[in-house]
Amino acid sequence: MIKTPxxxxxxxxxxxxxxxxxxxxVGETTIFLISPLGSEAFKLERINAYIPGLKxxxxxxxGFTYPNISIESNSGKVFTPGPxxxxxxTSPMAGQLWKGGxxxxxxxxxxxxxRIRITNYDLAIVPNIRVLFIGKRRLQESGYTYNVxx
Amino acid sequence: xxxxxxxDISFLNEASAYVWPVKYPIxxxxxxxxxxxxxxxxxxxxxxxxxRITGTYTTLDGGIDVGVNQISCRVFxxxxxxxxxxxxxxxxxxxxxxxxxxxxxxxxxGSELFYPDEFCHVFSAKSNIQVTARTESADTNTLKLTxxxxxxxxxxxxxxxxxxxxxxxxFG
Numbered sequence: 001m002i003k004t005p006x007x008x009x010x011x012x013x014x015x016x017x018x019x020x021x022x023x024x025x026v027g028e029t030t031i032f033l034i035s036p037l038g039s040e041a042f043k044l045e046r047i048n049a050y051i052p053g054l055k056x057x058x059x060x061x062x063g064f065t066y067p068n069i070s071i072e073s074n075s076g077k078v079f080t081p082g083p084x085x086x087x088x089x090t091s092p093m094a095g096q097l098w099k100g101g102x103x104x105x106x107x108x109x110x111x112x113x114x115r116i117r118i119t120n121y122d123l124a125i126v127p128n129i130r131v132l133f134i135g136k137r138r139l140q141e142s143g144y145t146y147n148v149x150x
Numbered sequence: 151x152x153x154x155x156x157x158d159i160s161f162l163n164e165a166s167a168y169v170w171p172v173k174y175p176i177x178x179x180x181x182x183x184x185x186x187x188x189x190x191x192x193x194x195x196x197x198x199x200x201x202r203i204t205g206t207y208t209t210l211d212g213g214i215d216v217g218v219n220q221i222s223c224r225v226f227x228x229x230x231x232x233x234x235x236x237x238x239x240x241x242x243x244x245x246x247x248x249x250x251x252x253x254x255x256x257x258x259x260g261s262e263l264f265y266p267d268e269f270c271h272v273f274s275a276k277s278n279i280q281v282t283a284r285t286e287s288a289d290t291n292t293l294k295l296t297x298x299x300x301x302x303x304x305x306x307x308x309x310x311x312x313x314x315x316x317x318x319x320x321f322g
Binding site for chain 2: 015016017018019048049052054055100130132134136
């Protein structure tokens with residue numbers, strides 16, 4: 001008789017945490033450092049973003065186009081090879097379908113900071129965006145192998 | 151294929167009596183100029199494994215439905231004293247898209263799309279899912295959140311989830 005452990009009862013010690021930053025795309029390249037949890041290691045898994053002020057279910061204002069951007073992290077790991085339009089992964093706004101953000105994979109050790117670089121290829125279009133970072137914190141430091149790639 | 155015939159699923163049958171899907175709803179009337187707070191209480195006899203979050207919100211501002219999100223909120227686990235949202239997050243960044251039209255008020259139609267967002271966290275027994283919301287609008291808006299997951303019933307003797315005991319019985 002083969003007994004199969006039920007995976008649905010396995011709870012990861014890493015639990016979801018999320019935070020938001022308001023970012024000004026005032027230059028072609030915006031580099032910022034995030035240290036989300038201070039004394040806890042952090043794994044960044046998803047990034048979502050939107051442009052404040054746009055109607056959620058309406059059409060875009062006349063003449064409006066989304067900025068083309070790229071996102072990369074420490075050691076130059078590129079999550080969105082740019083230029084890629086923000087509307088391909090962003091939160092619903094102006095009648096878009098929900099996309100839930102872009103999947104990424106970056107690790108931050110305790111007391112370290114994650115560097116995110118956003119390049120705006122359309123400088124005249126959007127100076128400010130709101131970005132949501134979704135990831136997992138490490139609640140248990142021991143007994144769990146955590147492969148830090150970067 | 152031959153091996154599949156021999157899989158023992160009796161564990162699932164026995165464990166299902168102590169684990170079941172549950173939803174914890176929270177409704178907050180978010181008035182301008184002040185933080186509004188509400189919470190859902192996890193029962194004393196179960197841990198709650200949250201897996202997804204859904205919700206809706208209104209977009210009133212200046213007496214009309216402007217269709218632009220004005221609400222941000224935080225989620226806090228009182229049991230572990232852990233913030234799940236490190237700061238206030240705009241609700242349209244994680245709801246899907248969540249905006250509903252206010253009845254009887256002129257404005258744009260609301261979308262009815264629905265897509266639950268992943269939100270994995272264990273809220274322990276007797277803790278609270280505490281949500282604090284604020285708005286940039288001049289009007290009061292409504293935020294409704296629902297936390298979807300499973301309740302794991304606890305053993306009355308040692309306070310461990312009953313499924314752990316069953317699991318040990320089956321798998322050692």
